[in-house]
Amino acid sequence: MERSRLRLPRSLAFWRKQEREVDQGDQDPNFKPHKPTLKQTWKKYGTFYMMLLPAIIFFIIFAYWPMTGVVLAFREFSFSSGMYGTGFVGLKYFRDFFNNPETMMFLRNTLIISAIKLFVYLPFPIILALIFNEIKAEKTRGLYQSISYLPYFVSWVIVIGMMNRIFAPDTGLFNVLLENLGLADGETFWMMENSFFYPAILGSYIWKNIGWDSIIYFAAIMGISPALYEAAAIDGANRWKQTLHVTLPGILGTIIILFILSLSGILNAGFEQVYLMQNPGNYAVSETIDTYIVKTGLERAQYGPATAIGLLQGGAGLILTIIVNKVADKYSEHALW
Numbered sequence: 001m002e003r004s005r006l007r008l009p010r011s012l013a014f015w016r017k018q019e020r021e022v023d024q025g026d027q028d029p030n031f032k033p034h035k036p037t038l039k040q041t042w043k044k045y046g047t048f049y050m051m052l053l054p055a056i057i058f059f060i061i062f063a064y065w066p067m068t069g070v071v072l073a074f075r076e077f078s079f080s081s082g083m084y085g086t087g088f089v090g091l092k093y094f095r096d097f098f099n100n101p102e103t104m105m106f107l108r109n110t111l112i113i114s115a116i117k118l119f120v121y122l123p124f125p126i127i128l129a130l131i132f133n134e135i136k137a138e139k140t141r142g143l144y145q146s147i148s149y150l151p152y153f154v155s156w157v158i159v160i161g162m163m164n165r166i167f168a169p170d171t172g173l174f175n176v177l178l179e180n181l182g183l184a185d186g187e188t189f190w191m192m193e194n195s196f197f198y199p200a201i202l203g204s205y206i207w208k209n210i211g212w213d214s215i216i217y218f219a220a221i222m223g224i225s226p227a228l229y230e231a232a233a234i235d236g237a238n239r240w241k242q243t244l245h246v247t248l249p250g251i252l253g254t255i256i257i258l259f260i261l262s263l264s265g266i267l268n269a270g271f272e273q274v275y276l277m278q279n280p281g282n283y284a285v286s287e288t289i290d291t292y293i294v295k296t297g298l299e300r301a302q303y304g305p306a307t308a309i310g311l312l313q314g315g316a317g318l319i320l321t322i323i324v325n326k327v328a329d330k331y332s333e334h335a336l337w
Contacts, residue, residue: 069083069084070311072085072304073304073307074089074091074093074308075087076089076304085304093304093309097308097309102287105284105287107289109286109287110268110269112285113270114269116201116202116205117202117205118259121202122259125210125211125217126214129218130247132145132218133222145218147211148211151209157272159204159207163191167191167196168189168191172190175187191277192281192282194281194282194285197277201273201274204273204277205273217251220250220251220253224246224247224250232245232246257336260321260324260325260335263321265317267289267317268289268290269288269290270290271290275290275294278291292309293306293310293313321336
């Protein structure tokens with residue numbers, strides 16, 4: 001009696017054949033494997049594509065479809081014409097923006113605040129991640145990490161409200177402390193001082209984001225092989241030298257990639273924080289491109305000029321990201337593409 005042969009499903013048999021072709025391709029570089037058809041690919045990955053479909057629909061509706069509204073940067077908007085405007089105005093809105101006498105102030109303030117958040121802030125989450133790495137007791141480290149994460153979930157409205165109370169004249173904690181120490185009269189409204197604005201931006205940004213941003217650096221540190229630390233210890237390296245020669249080089253790729261991604265928002269100084277801290281006293285140092293766009297588009301209903309400025313922001317960020325990525329790819333082993 002002949003033994004009945006078990007036949008594999010056609011889709012499974014095809015992919016077994018694909019595996020054999022891959023093995024053959026490893027042995028023969030000139031071998032060209034057979035490409036699966038769309039039907040065969042769907043049979044294997046169809047379930048995953050269906051799971052991905054809601055995310056694709058979400059981004060099409062809420063991310064890509066609104067991008068078509070950039071045509072307003074070149075057209076005249078009216079409420080009767082709808083989203084895409086009526087007449088073609090060319091580069092009029094761009095010329096008006098650069099002819100505005102306050103444009104250089106917007107650019108200066110935006111670049112200063114962005115530089116503070118990109119360059120001055122950069123070492124703080126890395127240092128915090130290194131500190132967490134030195135805490136060997138897991139429960140203690142978890143407690144400190146949880147405490148450092150909590151401010152991230154506090155809205156900027158609450159954070160700025162707390163700052164207004166702390167630095168308020170007469171009754172503010174900071175002014176009361178200075179008055180008791182005999183260093184000031186306690187009547188200074190610090191939130192309206194131009195010289196205080198940038199340190200306040202940095203301090204509040206560090207307090208709110210340092211714990212959350214340290215997560216990815218700490219995860220990168222955890223991915224470093226313990227054998228490297230053991231080899232460094234055998235060579236006589238102390239903890240500082242291990243950090244300097246093992247830990248930091250091990251997370252260098254993560255630092256570079258995150259830095260390149262952050263550069264895309266070089267002309268985006270962070271709207272919520274700056275807008276809530278802005279007042280008539282610090283207007284000269286707090287008016288940025290983001291706040292100007294919101295005031296132009298929403299308060300004055302000038303959607304065309306606001307769209308044009310936003311398009312400039314995105315274009316500048318894209319160009320800068322490409323340039324820095326090319327430099328990183330040329331002079332290091334770490335780049336986005």
